[in-house]
Amino acid sequence: MSDFKFKIPKHLEVPMGAVIPAPVKENPGMITGNWRTERPVIDHEACTLCLNCFIFCPDACWHLDEKTEKMMWNARYCKGCMICVNECPADCLTPQNELDFPKGVVRLDKPF
Amino acid sequence: MAKEVFYSGCAAAAYGAKFSRVEVISSYPIRPYTGIMMELSKLVANGDLDAEFVHGEGEHAQVSIAYGASAAGARAYTGSSGVGVTYAMECYSPAAGGRLPCQMAIADRALDPPGDFGSEHTDVMSARDQGWIMGWAETPQEVFDNTIMYYRIGEDPRVMLPQFCCQDGYFVSHIPGKVILPDQKAVDEYLPPYNNPHPLDPTRPVSHGPQIFPDQGPAIDLQRAQAFLDTPKVIAEAVKDFNKQFGRKYSPFVEEYMTDDADIAFFIMGGHARTARFAVNHLRKKGVKAGMVKLRFVRPWPTEAVAEALSKFKAVGTIETSTSYGGAMRGGNLIHEVRASLYDLPKRPAVTSFMAGLGGEVVTLNEFYEMAKILTEAAKSGKVKKGVYWLGFEPD
Amino acid sequence: MANPVKTQNLEHIKGIRKVPQEEYYVPGHRTCQGCGPALVYKLVSKATGPNSIFLGPTGCMYVANTSYLCSPWAYPWMHTQITNGGAVASGIEAAYQVLIRKGKYKGELPNIVVMAGDGGSIDIGLQAMSGMLYRGHDALFIMYDNESYANTGIQTSPATPYGANTTFTPPGKKIPEGKVLFPKDPPQMVIGSHPAVHYVATASVAYPVDLINKVRKALNYKGPAFLHLHAPCPKGWLFDAKKTVEIAKLAIQTGMWVNYEWEKGEYTYQHTPKEYKPVKEYMKLQKRFDHLTDAHIAKMQAFIDAKLKAPGKPIAVPVQGPREMA
Known part of the structure; x- marks a missing residue:
């Protein structure tokens, strides 16, 4: 019977049984905003708050801000699939190239 | 009050589970272990055991149900035999890697083809590298006791590993023997309720088993390897406490019989040890200094205890009730680990192996005498002629 | 199983406005752009709420969601083998039954949900799924159907339609x-041979409120339920990521997918078009069908026509005769 203990380097540690805490509001372990080549840009004037973008986004990147009554977009996680643009009945969403934005993800040395 | 009963190994396992207060049981029929589930289903049907009895749709499901229940925080019990054990193979590593300490009762059976009801250890020996605690019982009493002890060991926070609680099919599972049933209160004192530190519970959500980076693979393997390094200490404690609580005399890892002045020894596990004891008695009468060493745990393999027990002999024969086709010794499994355990000793016995008790064949006294003859010769010459003898099939 | 412990009544939702804003399948997962199954996961999670335990048999929704050592599920989740989602769920449900009965768990029985792909449901996972549904466990088995083994690179499964180009059926x-x-x-x-099941439904990402309500209805039933959810896969079916919902809608308009409920032996149909469009309109948007000739497409049309007219499955709108191939 030994008291021998292996040494596992910090960065390779895995919790016992690979059980990890659940995320709360977002999963910072997989930030996907830097996948994007285009982003959906909203025209709040034209938006009818139909909530199609909110309901159809696979990445849960659109939410209604109850206070401002405006749709809020999540730049950290939007992958740029453009389902929201395709499903918008008011035509208030347009895809725009990330290169058009001074802080577009493609311009960042370290996106997020 | 403790009471004495006359139980088969199957009934003993079932009552071991009952006294362990198992909460989820998953069944599927296959001989010979079926008797365990038949007994438990009666206990549940009569209200003598408050547990969910789930009819799995196969052994694969049985183990899945058991480790699922264990993940949710319930003490889970299942079992199987033969091809049933190998059918469930996929599920052993998730249970062990997830550190879910459910228990699986095994009553060994030869694998197909062709169909053979007989006992043979190859079924569950094939799963010995999946990260489960594993050992054999010799008598129904030991089956009963091991069932309770294994839960105590497996559920220890330093261990958290599932367990194969094994007995030989028919030789142990179907031959009744004396079993002392303890007080439930005494068992409750010995075996605390199962506590999963991270159960699947919506009030404290966790994720079980996400993908890992490939370079984290060795680390998670190592974690299990470390658990197996830590387990012997827990086994020693659990066996010591068990002996104290219930007045038994188990050695934790290997039991020695008539070994003090022995020149040759049988290294054996499971039900055939009973015959080996008689063989040793008879051999002693004939003036042969024979002894027996019985292995209680295959996983974790008690390397030091095996080395210590066997180093004093001149020759050792392992009784192989399982096959390792094409293995280093061309016979069974035990000899590989026995020889490895002895390799670093300055002085080691000659070691050979005997293929006996395959397919449910009885290992007879005569066969033990024949083994003794071969071992005596090896003891004299200091070396073995070959690493394996298939008893009854050797050319003259 | 024996004791009823779930007393919840998840609310039926009328319109997108009533859909909870809270996310339990949170942003941050490695699923593809425009992933149909991810959208299914999001909607199902909104329907169940946090008092839930999800089981994820191996597949895209395991691998892509948990790479690496992180997860997007705010409720408890556990990986299962692709083979045993139904069995692990059975064990968890049985555990909760006994733990609640013994007073060891104080809360209500959680919603236990298996989120299996088509392989994990009706191919290698069929036995475990059928076992769970047969035994009457109070759990929900969801088959998110992206019509292939997508995680391993789009191989054919028993849910892959006739004529599809997959990496095993080039x-x-x-x-x-x-x-x-x-x-x-x-x-x-499921309907044909699982007497413990009282509720089976199909739904599609094209009609998210309907999907949410069907999940809730399934969970409000005591005992097992089964949902078959259509989840278009841009990568596997080879269409532009933005068209996931459009394709799902077209599937319904062409009869390639039918939304219905089966409740205690009664069928009701939803979103049935006044007239079905030819299947070609659905197929031509997906490159997996690009190689098919008119004869192949006619064979597909005949299969769908027969299916829509199948005995025991009355549909609200009569199917038109053989249609002209555009």
Whole structure:
């Protein structure tokens, strides 16, 4: 019977049984905003708050801000699939190239 | 009050589970272990055991149900035999890697083809590298006791590993023997309720088993390897406490019989040890200094205890009730680990192996005498002629 | 099983406005752009709420969601083998039954949900799924159907439609149509032989509120339920990521997918078009069908026509006769 203990380097540690805490509001372990080549840009004037973008986004990147009554977009996680643009009945969403934005993800040395 | 009963190994396992207060049981029929589930289903049907009895749709499901229940925080019990054990193979590593300490009762059976009801250890020996605690019982009493002890060991926070609680099919599972049933209160004192530190519970959500980076693979393997390094200490404690609580005399890892002045020894596990004891008695009468060493745990393999027990002999024969086709010794499994355990000793016995008790064949006294003859010769010459003898099939 | 412990009544939602803003399948997962199954996961999670335990048999929704050592599920989640989602769920449900009965768990029985792909449901996972549904566990089995083994690189499954080009059914000179077999009918497999099941439904990401309500209805039933959810896969079916919902809608308009409920033996149909469009309109948007000839497409049309007219499955709108191939 030994008291021998292996040494596992910090960065390779895995919790016992690979059980990890659940995320709360977002999963910072997989930030996907830097996948994007285009982003959906909203025209709040034209938006009818139909909530199609909110309901159809696979990445849960659109939410209604109850206070401002405006749709809020999540730049950290939007992958740029453009389902929201395709499903918008008011035509208030347009895809725009990330290169058009001074802080577009493609311009960042370290996106997020 | 403790009471004495006359139980088969199957009934003993079932009552071991009952006294362990198992909460989820998953069944599927296959001989010979079926008797365990038949007994438990009666206990549940009569209200003598408050547990969910789930009819799995196969052994694969049985183990899945058991480790699922264990993940949710319930003490889970299942079992199987033969091809049933190998059918469930996929599920052993998730249970062990997830550190879910459910228990699986095994009553060994030869694998197909062709169909053979007989006992043979190859079924569950094939799963010995999946990260489960594993050992054999010799008598129904030991089956009963091991069932309770294994839960105590497996559920220890330093261990958290599932367990194969094994007995030989028919030789142990179907031959009744004396079993002392303890007080439930005494068992409750010995075996605390199962506590999963991270159960699947919506009030404290966790994720079980996400993908890992490939370079984290060795680390998670190592974690299990470390658990197996830590387990012997827990086994020693659990066996010591068990002996104290219930007045038994188990050695934790290997039991020695008539070994003090022995020149040759049988290294054996499971039900055939009973015959080996008689063989040793008879051999002693004939003036042969024979002894027996019985292995209680295959996983974790008690390397030091095996080395210590066997180093004093001149020759050792392992009784192989399982096959390792094409293995280093061309016979069974035990000899590989026995020889490895002895390799670093300055002085080691000659070691050979005997293929006996395959397919449910009885290992007879005569066969033990024949083994003794071969071992005596090896003891004299200091070396073995070959690493394996298939008893009854050797050319003259 | 024996004791009823779930007393919840998840609310029926009328319109998108009533859909909870809270996310339990949170942003941050490695699923593809426009992933149909991810959208299914999001909607199902909104329906169940946090008092839930999800089981994830191996598949895209395991691998892509948990790479690496992180997860997007705010409720408890556990990986299962692709083979045993139903069995692990059974064990968890049985554990909760006994723990609640013994007073060891104080809360209500959680919603236990298996989120299996088509392989984990009706191919390698069929036995465990059927076992769970047969035994009457109070758990929900969801088959998110992206019509292939997508995680491993789009191989054919029993849910892959006839004629699809997959990496195991490439069209060639000898086998021009790619996949030659027609798919299984999952809800009918369940309805046909699982007396413990009282509720089976199909739903699609094209109609998210309907999908949410069906999940809630399934969970409000005591005992097992089965949902078959259509989840278009841009990568596997080879269409532009933005068209996931559009494709799902077209599937319904062409009869390639039918939304219905089966409740205690009664069928009701939803979103049935006044007239079905030719299947070609659905197929032509997906490159997996690009290689098919008119004869192949006619074969597909005949299969769908027969399915829509199948006995025991009355539909609200009569199917038109054989249609002209555009």
